[in-house]
Amino acid sequence: MTATYTRHILQFKLPGGTSRGVLTTKETWFIIIEHQHRKGIGECGILRGLSADDRPDYEAKLAWVCKNIHLGADTLCGQLIEFPSILFGLEMAFKSLESNHPFELFPSQFTQGEKAIPINGLIWMGTERFMEQQIKSKIESGFGCIKLKIGAIDFETELQLLKSIRKEFSSKDIELRVDANGAFLPKEAPDKLKRLSEFDLHSIEQPIKTGQWQEMASLCETTPLPIALDEELIGVFDRAKQRTLLQTIKPQYIILKPSFIGGFSGSATWIELAQANGAGWWITSALESNVGLNAIAQWTYTLGNRMFQGLGTGSLFTNNFSSPLIVKNGTLRYDNSMVWNFNL
Numbered sequence: 001m002t003a004t005y006t007r008h009i010l011q012f013k014l015p016g017g018t019s020r021g022v023l024t025t026k027e028t029w030f031i032i033i034e035h036q037h038r039k040g041i042g043e044c045g046i047l048r049g050l051s052a053d054d055r056p057d058y059e060a061k062l063a064w065v066c067k068n069i070h071l072g073a074d075t076l077c078g079q080l081i082e083f084p085s086i087l088f089g090l091e092m093a094f095k096s097l098e099s100n101h102p103f104e105l106f107p108s109q110f111t112q113g114e115k116a117i118p119i120n121g122l123i124w125m126g127t128e129r130f131m132e133q134q135i136k137s138k139i140e141s142g143f144g145c146i147k148l149k150i151g152a153i154d155f156e157t158e159l160q161l162l163k164s165i166r167k168e169f170s171s172k173d174i175e176l177r178v179d180a181n182g183a184f185l186p187k188e189a190p191d192k193l194k195r196l197s198e199f200d201l202h203s204i205e206q207p208i209k210t211g212q213w214q215e216m217a218s219l220c221e222t223t224p225l226p227i228a229l230d231e232e233l234i235g236v237f238d239r240a241k242q243r244t245l246l247q248t249i250k251p252q253y254i255i256l257k258p259s260f261i262g263g264f265s266g267s268a269t270w271i272e273l274a275q276a277n278g279a280g281w282w283i284t285s286a287l288e289s290n291v292g293l294n295a296i297a298q299w300t301y302t303l304g305n306r307m308f309q310g311l312g313t314g315s316l317f318t319n320n321f322s323s324p325l326i327v328k329n330g331t332l333r334y335d336n337s338m339v340w341n342f343n344l
Contacts, residue, residue, distance in 0.1 A: 003069035040097025043292035044089035045259035052235035088263030110301035116331035120145040142329035145175040145308035151183025171200040182209035197224035226252035257286040284310030290323040
């Protein structure tokens with residue numbers, strides 16, 4: 001058994017605006033395992049500046065994994081707890097190696113093209129006009145759930161955008177979610193949540209910055225709007241600390257990005273703990289290429305969670321890999337008439 005790794009830079013079609021800055025490129029890495037004329041492909045979806053494993057020794061750890069691939073998945077994954085994106089890429093690669101098709105990791109009615117996954121339409125931050133155009137396009141494309149990145153432009157303008165949607169579409173027509181990426185100050189958050197709640201939103205992601213457990217707990221206890229933890233989960237590797245986090249903050253939801261929290265196994269642990277603490281959850285991609293998105297989508301379908309998932313990121317890049325994944329009428333589907341073109 002041998003393994004190699006390679007780096008790939010994804011190029012955004014349009015700059016992606018968040019409260020942490022504007023994204024124009026996205027770095028990603030691939031692990032490729034070969035054994036007895038079979039090939040396994042996994043993606044290590046790191047996001048610089050956010051991933052817990054954004055470390056100077058990242059590539060060295062990838063090289064170590066490939067050099068020691070003979071140790072097997074269990075032993076290697078046990079050494080990668082603090083490198084969640086590499087752990088996920090390795091899980092994916094071994095799953096791919098075991099499969100009859102390197103990109104069919106979890107056969108189901110989804111991969112057979114019989115069932116679809118409902119997804120949210122993502123609205124990037126930008127000028128009011130730019131955001132309005134994105135909203136109009138998503139609604140015309142049949143999305144039943146829209147997620148707006150907020151916190152970078154004027155708050156009053158963002159409220160006006162939400163108001164304009166609700167003037168035409170009730171919560172029965174369009175589910176609205178917002179993602180603040182930690183943009184609010186704790187002292188201003190209660191008032192902002194109150195004003196946002198007037199538009200019958202489904203939830204808000206990460207209203208304040210991470211690490212403020214008591215402040216976040218206070219918000220979750222009194223909020224008129226369900227709160228979902230996202231970045232708060234990053235870098236919390238110990239199961240006991242994960243349990244303490246959820247028991248302390250008591251969020252209404254948690255959001256799981258497998259590349260950030262340790263792949264299938266790490267996500268499954270968070271789901272188990274969330275359910276034990278009465279919190280809901282959904283899955284979101286983390287700007288992976290179609291290789292990583294494919295693995296996440298296939299796994300997500302097997303979980304049986306029929307909420308809107310955050311898996312609509314495959315069309316963001318100019319140099320993504322051709323795949324059977326398509327977005328149609330606000331859902332992610334698998335079209336087996338289309339073929340993979342994984343060409344690095």
